[in-house]
Amino acid sequence: MSVDLPSYEDLRLVRCTLEALPGVGEAEVLLIADGPRAAVSALVSDGRPLPEPTVAALPPARLGNGETQVVPGCLAAMERAAVLAIAHTVHTMGSLSDSADALGAAPRHRWIVRRWLAALASENLPVPPSRQELTRAMRDLDAARQKLGYPAEMGRFFQTALRSLPRLVRDEISLQSLLFAGGGMTTARGNYRDNLISRHLNRAAAEAVAARAPARVLEIGAGVGATTDAVLAAVGEVDYLFTDVSAFFLDAARERFAHRPGLRYALLDVNVPMALDEQPFDVVLAANVLHNARHAGRTLAAIRELLAPGGTLVLIESCVEHHLVSASMHFLMSPRADALLPGFADVRQDQDRVFLGRTEWIRQLAAAGYRDARVEPAPGDPLAAAGQYVFTAVRGDRHSPPAPLLSKAAEALPPHLVPREIHTVDALITDRSHRP
Structure with missing residues (x-):
């Protein structure tokens, strides 16, 4: 209707x-x-001009250590496997000029095909890879996966997704069926918790939350609870509101954290009015979720209104559109076929991208009324190769x-x-x- x-x-x-x-x-x-x-x-x-946002200086490798030195090389190997799988799919099923039609891409996934074509152009891959080259790249991907500490289930997910690109882009199978195979969360936890990169980012986010010594914490889009684990270990007993857009994740969290006092649960969607019948929160945590906001500035402003004066917002966000993401997790970001309001309404509108860049997030936070921004990892940290960052900012008081x-x-x-x-x-x- x-x-x-x-x-x-x-x-x-x-x-x-x-x-x-x-x-x-x-x-x-x-x-x-x-x-x-x-x-x-x-x-x-x-209408007053906004001062140029500043970011607190941090040690160049506060998060990184000896084990994180492998991150850039491992990510390069995984990216190579992804772009070769994309090339194989595009060249086998279609042509570079009309790939969306040739692939039979579902309308809602056509933006992903455009991303694939841009990736092939940027990597200068005018011909399909050989079978030997693709096989070798898949072996390298799995070796890199192991070095980064992803569990075997995550390795199977990567391999299956890359081999299923034609079926995914036609909507013959869903990425959710691969990520939550059998209704379990092991693979998803491998992506958001059980790997070297996520461990460091979740620890940094937990430290940022604990530094506020909060009495009340709101977690938005808590999902599989990957960051929740680290935060709860760091803060001790607090009034903690665990929210997500899906009742599936809330039910799983109730069972998983049943032993933990102080946790409450609620449905919350960043793309609808977020009025909560709650006292203001000392900290709002949003890990790997705010890129789902249709308008980042509007959602940041709405979150600011949930914070107590001087309260802290802690974000974990991806800021780079990796090839491997375009060949896997981006399928979660395509609008539903019956979406009321498909697409983004902010600076990403009509750009075939999901993630805001690091500098864009800093500007968005300042414009939405936050101050004292901090961003980790620093550019010189090996973890920066992942393009994922922990943003911390404090609610300002300039707005009326x-x-x-x-x-x-x-x-x-x-x-x-x-x-x-x-x-x-x-x-x-x-x-x-x-x-x-």
Whole structure:
């Protein structure tokens, strides 16, 4: 059943109305899901320029040590296997000019095919790899997997995904069926916890949480609990709200952490209004989840409103679109065929990418009203080759409460265009070519 969405002109009317209100210098308007329907969301700033964001200096290899020296070489081997598997798929099933059609790609996965073609161009692979070359690359991938400490289940996942690219791109099988084979979580935990890279990142995130000495912690998108384990070991007993968009993960966590006092559980989706009937939190933790936000700035602003004054946000985020990710985990990021609002609405719009870069996250945090940003690992750390970072930032106090703006907007707009939420931010990061 089709849903009537507010038009471009409707959203432009909302933006102009908000920008005419006292104290509003600039507004950005977008759509968010609100149950089965769409609702208007808005970010407003006072128009003052944002100072250039700064990041605290860290030792060049605080996270890395002797064992992490293998990371760059291992990742290079895994990337090589992935791009050769992509080349084999594209050249065997189609041509470089019309691969999406030749592969029979499902419409929702066509963006992945475009990423594959860009990868082949960047790696200068105009001809398909030989069978011997592909076999050797697969052996090298598994050797690298073992050096990085991924469990055998994760090795089987990588190999199966790379050999199943035609079926994945046609939606004949789902990546979830490979990642959660048999309904188990061993493979997913291998990706997010049981490997050298994730161990160091989760430890750094746990230390950042513990440094706040929190009484109340909210974890968003906790999933398989990979980062939760490290944090709970570091903080002792706290009031800990474990949330995820899926009841499947909540049920598994209730069983897994049944022995742990202080844990509570709730459904939470970063792409809908995130009002919680809760006291403010000392720390909000989001590990490998905020790239799912349709609009990163809106979600960061909504999270800031869940924090107590001076509260800390801790993120783990991937910032590089690796070939291996484009041949595996990116299938989790394709919109559902019946998605109400497919695609991103922020700086990633129409760019065939999922992840914000390291510098982009720093700017987004500053614009959304955070200060004192720290990022690990430092550029000179071997772990930086993974393109995954721990971001820590503190809630700032420059913004004003949005409630009066909501009241004034309700007076000036038709009822169906009144924003479901308004977030006040320090600055807007807007691609004006897409702006209503």
